Amino acid sequence: MRYLTVLSTATLLALATVPGAAIDKNAIHPQQQKEAFNTTEIPRAPLPWGMVNFLHTTDTHGWLDGHANVPSWGADWGDFVSFVMHMKEKALQKKVDLLLIDSGDFHDGGGLSDSTSPKGAVSDSIFENVDYDIVTIGNHGVRTGAEALNIHHNLSRVYGDRFLTSNVDVKANGILEPIGHRYRAFQTRNGLRVVAFGVTVNDPVLRDLRNTEVYSAGWIFQQTWFEEAMKKDADLYLLVGHAPTYASCLDPEKDNPLVCLRDRIRNSTDKPIQLFGGHAHHRNFTCYDEKSSGIESGKYCDTVGWVALNNVSSPAWSGAKALTGDEPRPSKSCPANGQEDIKNTPYLLDRRYLDWNRVTFAYHTVNLEGDAGNPSVPASFDTPLGRKVTDDISKARHLLNLTHFLGCAKKDYCFNCKKVGQDGNIYELLKDALADTVVKKERAHLARVVISNDGTIRDNIYQGPFMTGDAYAIVPFPNHFQYIANMSCHDFRKMTSSLQAKQGVSCIDDGNDNNSPVIHENDHGSRPDSHLELRRMFGGRNFQRATNSYKPAQQNEERKPHSPGYTTHDALGDDGDDTLHSPLIENERYMKLFWANASFPNASRYPPSFDVIFTNYLTKKILDALNKTGAPYTDEDVADYLPRDYTSREVLVDYTARNWGQDRENCPIRRPGDRYPSTGIDYLRTGAE
Numbered sequence: 001m002r003y004l005t006v007l008s009t010a011t012l013l014a015l016a017t018v019p020g021a022a023i024d025k026n027a028i029h030p031q032q033q034k035e036a037f038n039t040t041e042i043p044r045a046p047l048p049w050g051m052v053n054f055l056h057t058t059d060t061h062g063w064l065d066g067h068a069n070v071p072s073w074g075a076d077w078g079d080f081v082s083f084v085m086h087m088k089e090k091a092l093q094k095k096v097d098l099l100l101i102d103s104g105d106f107h108d109g110g111g112l113s114d115s116t117s118p119k120g121a122v123s124d125s126i127f128e129n130v131d132y133d134i135v136t137i138g139n140h141g142v143r144t145g146a147e148a149l150n151i152h153h154n155l156s157r158v159y160g161d162r163f164l165t166s167n168v169d170v171k172a173n174g175i176l177e178p179i180g181h182r183y184r185a186f187q188t189r190n191g192l193r194v195v196a197f198g199v200t201v202n203d204p205v206l207r208d209l210r211n212t213e214v215y216s217a218g219w220i221f222q223q224t225w226f227e228e229a230m231k232k233d234a235d236l237y238l239l240v241g242h243a244p245t246y247a248s249c250l251d252p253e254k255d256n257p258l259v260c261l262r263d264r265i266r267n268s269t270d271k272p273i274q275l276f277g278g279h280a281h282h283r284n285f286t287c288y289d290e291k292s293s294g295i296e297s298g299k300y301c302d303t304v305g306w307v308a309l310n311n312v313s314s315p316a317w318s319g320a321k322a323l324t325g326d327e328p329r330p331s332k333s334c335p336a337n338g339q340e341d342i343k344n345t346p347y348l349l350d351r352r353y354l355d356w357n358r359v360t361f362a363y364h365t366v367n368l369e370g371d372a373g374n375p376s377v378p379a380s381f382d383t384p385l386g387r388k389v390t391d392d393i394s395k396a397r398h399l400l401n402l403t404h405f406l407g408c409a410k411k412d413y414c415f416n417c418k419k420v421g422q423d424g425n426i427y428e429l430l431k432d433a434l435a436d437t438v439v440k441k442e443r444a445h446l447a448r449v450v451i452s453n454d455g456t457i458r459d460n461i462y463q464g465p466f467m468t469g470d471a472y473a474i475v476p477f478p479n480h481f482q483y484i485a486n487m488s489c490h491d492f493r494k495m496t497s498s499l500q501a502k503q504g505v506s507c508i509d510d511g512n513d514n515n516s517p518v519i520h521e522n523d524h525g526s527r528p529d530s531h532l533e534l535r536r537m538f539g540g541r542n543f544q545r546a547t548n549s550y551k552p553a554q555q556n557e558e559r560k561p562h563s564p565g566y567t568t569h570d571a572l573g574d575d576g577d578d579t580l581h582s583p584l585i586e587n588e589r590y591m592k593l594f595w596a597n598a599s600f601p602n603a604s605r606y607p608p609s610f611d612v613i614f615t616n617y618l619t620k621k622i623l624d625a626l627n628k629t630g631a632p633y634t635d636e637d638v639a640d641y642l643p644r645d646y647t648s649r650e651v652l653v654d655y656t657a658r659n660w661g662q663d664r665e666n667c668p669i670r671r672p673g674d675r676y677p678s679t680g681i682d683y684l685r686t687g688a689e
Contacts, residue, residue, distance in 0.1 A: 001616075036074035039359050041071075041580075042368065042372060043355075043578045044580055048352070051309065052080070052188070053307065054274070054276070056305030057301075057303075058103035059104075060127070061109025063114055063199040065300060067302070067356075069409075072565055073355065073356045073357060073358075077126050077389055078390030080130065080301075080361070081386040082361070083304075083395065089687070091262060097189060097190050101240055101276045103136060104135070105143065105242060105278065107120050109459075109472075112126070118146060122396045132162060134196050134240045135159050136179070136200060139203040141200075145170060145208045145211025152153055155396060159180075162184060164181055168213070169213040169215075171387065172208070172595075176213055183229040185229065193235045193314065195232050196237070197261060198241065199240075215256065216259035217249070217255070219258075220257070221252065234271055237273040239258055239273060241258030241277050242277075244256065244258075244496075245275050245286040245295065257428060262294075270291065274294070278299075280296055283566055283577070285351050288349060290333060303355070305351070310349065312327060331346040354578040359472055375541050405467055405664045406662045408663060410662055411424055415457070416590065434651060436655050436659070440642060443611060445507070447601065448542075450598070451593065451594070453617075456479075465667050471653045478648060480648075482619055483614070486611065489606045489609060491631040492505065492606070494631065503594050522680075552652070562580050565579070565581030565582070567582070613641050
C-alpha cells in the first residue's frame with residue numbers, strides 16, 4: 001500500500017497545513033505554469049524515427065514546474081505528459097516501438113520536491129503521471145535511509161517491475177532489501193525481446209551508509225539473478241544508470257557500474273546494447289562499438305533525450321517492416337571497434353536533445369500555428385491528463401508558498417560566465433548575501449567571515465521575477481550555520497591555505513605579508529574530479545537553420561540571434577541539439593572555497609581575530625584542516641551561530657526580499673533575440689552532483 005496517494009484535491013488541501021503554505025496574495029498566479037514564457041525558437045528539423053525509439057529524462061531534481069524565466073525550458077510536467085501521449089500515438093500509427101526511460105535523481109533541487117516532508121511527497125505523485133518503461137534511482141535517493149525507504153514504498157511500487165535497482169538496497173525492518181527489481185525481461189508492443197538493468201553510482205561521502213547499500217558491478221556479476229537474466233532471450237539490452245556514459249571500466253569492483261555492466265554483457269553476446277546515463281548533468285552521446293552506445297540527457301527538466309534505432313534483428317518482431325511518414329530515418333552508425341569505416345554497418349541509429357518547452361513538444365507532435373518567427377502552440381496539444389497535471393502543479397506551488405515574489409532580478413547571475421569579483425557572478429551575489437543575512441545579533445558588532453563552497457549553488461538566477469521556489473532550486477541543501485569564536489587571523493590563514501583556498505588573507509598585524517594566497521586571473525578555483533569531468537566546451541560553430549513548414553522570415557528582415565543554450569558535440573557529431581543556440585561562455589570557474597567578510601574595521605586587512613562561520617557541511621573539513629596545521633581547536637570550540645532552523649536556504653530568500661526591487665509588474669525576463677552582455681551569457685552548469 002502506498003504511504004502517499006496520487007495527488008488529488010484532498011492531498012493539495014492537506015498541504016495547507018504545511019507551515020507558510022497559505023496562498024499568498026503577493027503570489028504571481030501560475031501560467032503553463034502561467035508565469036512561464038513560450039520560446040519563439042523552433043526545432044531545426046523533425047525527429048528521426050526508427051523501429052525502436054526512446055524518450056529519456058534524467059536528473060529532474062524536482063523541477064517539474066519548469067523554468068519560468070527561461071523560455072527554452074518553460075514547459076512543466078503536464079506539458080511533458082501531453083507530449084508523451086502524442087508521441088505514443090505517433091508510434092502506434094507508425095507501428096514502431098516507443099519506450100520511456102528515466103535515469104533517476106527525483107529530489108534535491110526544486111521546491112516542489114524539497115518543501116515537503118518527506119521529500120517528494122507531492123512531486124513524486126506528479127512524476128508518476130508519465131508511464132515510464134524503465135526507471136532507476138539516483139545517488140540523491142539514498143542520501144538518507146528515510147528518503148530511500150519512501151522511494152521503496154512509493155515510486156518503486158507504482159512502477160512495479162519497471163523500477164530497477166540492480167545494485168541498490170535499503171534497510172527495511174532491519175534487513176537490507178532491493179529498493180526496486182533487479183532486472184526486467186519483457187517484450188515490447190511489437191514483439192522486441194528486451195532485458196533491462198538499472199544501476200546507480202556509489203557516493204560513500206554523502207550516502208546513508210547505515211541504512212542503504214550500493215553494490216559494485218563486480219557484485220552484480222556474482223548474483224544468481226544476473227545469471228538468470230543473461231539466459232533470457234534478448235534482441236536488445238537496455239542499461240539504465242544514474243552514472244556517466246563516458247567513463248571506462250578497469251575494475252568492476254570500483255569503477256562506473258553502468259559501463260562495467262555494458263562491458264560484461266558485450267563479452268557474452270553481440271546483441272545491441274543501449275545505455276541511458278545521467279548524474280553528470282549534461283548532454284552527451286558515447287559510442288562503444290557498432291552495436292552499443294549511450295546517451296545522457298541534461299538535467300533539471302531542461303532536456304528530453306531522443307534515441308532512434310533501426311535494423312534491430314528480432315525473430316519476434318510484429319511491427320512495421322518499413323517505416324512510413326515523412327520523418328527522416330536513423331542514418332548514423334557508431335564506428336566498429338573504434339574504426340571510422342562504418343559504411344557497411346546495417347545497425348543504424350540517431351539521437352537528438354530536445355529543449356524542454358511547449359513549442360518543441362508541439363512541433364514534434366501536432367505541428368505549430370503561426371510562422372517561424374512567432375510560433376504558437378495549438379489547443380489540440382494539451383491532453384486532459386496533461387492539463388490536470390499542470391493544474392495540480394499550480395495548486396501545489398501555491399499551497400507550498402513557492403510562488404511568493406521575493407524581488408526582481410535585473411540581470412542574470414551565472415556560475416562561470418563572469419570572473420571572480422565581476423558583477424553578475426552568482427557567487428559574488430552569494431557573498432554579499434552571506435555578509436548581510438548571517439548575523440548573530442549579540443555578535444553583530446564583531447568582525448566575522450562566513451565560509452561557503454561552490455557546491456552550495458546549484459543553478460543560475462535568471463533575469464526576471466525571483467520567487468521562493470527559485471530560492472529552493474538555487475540552494476537546495478538546508479545546512480545550518482556553526483562557528484568558532486575569535487579565531488586568530490594566522491590560524492584562519494593556515495586553515496584556508498590547507499584547504500587550498502584561493503581567496504587571499506592579509507592579517508593586519510603581519511606588516512608586509514607576501515605569503516597570502518593570491519587569486520590569479522586564470523586560476524579561479526576548483527576543477528571537477530577526474531571521474532566526473534564536465535562536458536567538453538564547444539563554441540563558434542556555424543549552423544544553418546533547417547528548412548521547415550512554417551512561413552519563413554523575409555530575407556530583408558533582421559534575423560534574431562539564437563539564444564544562449566546547449567551547443568553539443570558528441571560521438572556522432574554536432575547535429576544532436578534539436579534547437580540551435582549560440583555557444584555559452586563557461587570558462588570562468590569559481591573558487592571551490594570562499595568567504596564573505598563583515599564588520600571588518602579595515603576593509604583591506606584582516607583583524608587579529610574574528611568569528612569564523614561555516615555550514616555544518618563544512619565543519620569536519622575545517623576542523624581537520626585546523627588540526628593538520630597544529631591549531632588547537634576541537635568539536636568543543638564549535639557552536640551553533642544561528643538557530644538551526646535558519647539554514648543556507650534562507651540566505652537568498654532574506655537577501656533578495658530586503659535588497660531587490662519589489663515592482664513585479666516591471667520585471668521583464670530575457671527573451672530569445674534580446675541583446676546579451678558581451679562579457680558573458682547564460683551558463684548551463686554541468687558536472688555530477
